Amino acid sequence: MVADPTVRTGARALAEQCFTAVCDVHDAVFAQPPFAWAPQMATENSEYLRRLMDDPTFGFVLAEHRGHLIGYAFGHRLPADHGWWNDFTEPLPDDLTAEWDGRTFALISLALLPPWRGLGIGGRLVRELLAARNEERAILSVQPTAVATQAFYRHLGWHKVGRKGPLEGVVPPYWDIFIFTVAPPPSHRQ
Template sequence: MVENLRLGHHTATQAEGMLGDLVDVYLDAHADDGPRYTAERYEQQLAAHMPRQGWELVAAWIGGELVGYIYGFPLGTDTRWWEGIEGPVPDRFTEENGRRTFGVAELLVRRAWQRQGIARALHDELLSNRQEERATLLVRPDNTAAQHAYDSWGWQLAGRLRPARQGTPLFEVHVKAIQRSFPTNANEYLPQSLVESSSRHVRKSRCTRHVHLLAVAVSLETVDLNDGGTVAHPEFGDGLQAHERPTPP
């Protein structure tokens, strides 16, 4: 872990004075990812997300510099997060009450500070203080490096989701238990066909885990929940632009 790293929790009100720095970190982390990652687009995303009840950000500071952050929010009763989920899902899996599920939207670290354990520290700090039963995020099925990292961080495959907007890709839904009231074995919530598919994936990934796990866990410094594209997901209006780009081992 990098020395002199300071982590701090911020509500939406507290983070309003940090907006310029939040955008700067976003642009730095996405500097090589094409023209879609603009300040204007991200400002619109923050404006849509920050008013959500329970929104929380954990920031990483070294000296006086903001080097990274993670944020998300609880899924309310009127959430559209689960729209587009494919195949049969267990009863109540998509039911939300504002206290059940925390959606992770962004995990970003400046390029100069990547691969130093900051992303993992942010991830753990945020989720260890949440009171929801579980957390969720989306990841592209072909993002194998992220799959290894999420496996090592305790996330489990829970389904597949294709946002309703035309031309959007298929994503895997991952969940992670936060409180004991949510079963640590997510298979209790999954259709049998998906359990079997997930088991095959885990068995295959474990064959290479001893070679790849350390490198991936350390290098996952910007979590690209859409593998470099924009998720046209109704929950996020114009699109979720979280970034998860582990360095291949």
């Protein structure tokens, strides 16, 4: 296979063009081990993506080969009153959990179809998504069983800040939270 995918960065309009394909890639990837999966997650994901696309801070990047979607990443800026820092198994430092508008980007979903893995495409999706941002840091949640995914993020410079859970009604009930410093904080925050 020749690894010559096209990577495109955008927002709502780009995601709209391939909405169904994004949902199909999501379901194909996350319905397989090592990920925990429940049937309602397909609908939940598509509805969540629809809501995120309405957020003016939504960011999206895709990889395609010969017109077929092979991978994607998307996220958005977190509002200052988001609940990501709740429900950790261990307390977190105040300087980590302090938020202000524009501080944090959340990488919500990233997936690449299996035949295309190990070719540098997933790393490129993450880099290109973050390169288009102006928040100072990014966070994401990853399932504890996704050991290879966690190693991938560590390799890209992310680090784990802790584990959330147990989260009632959430599959799986525990999630690991990773953080990446995109840019130094503005001087008035130092």
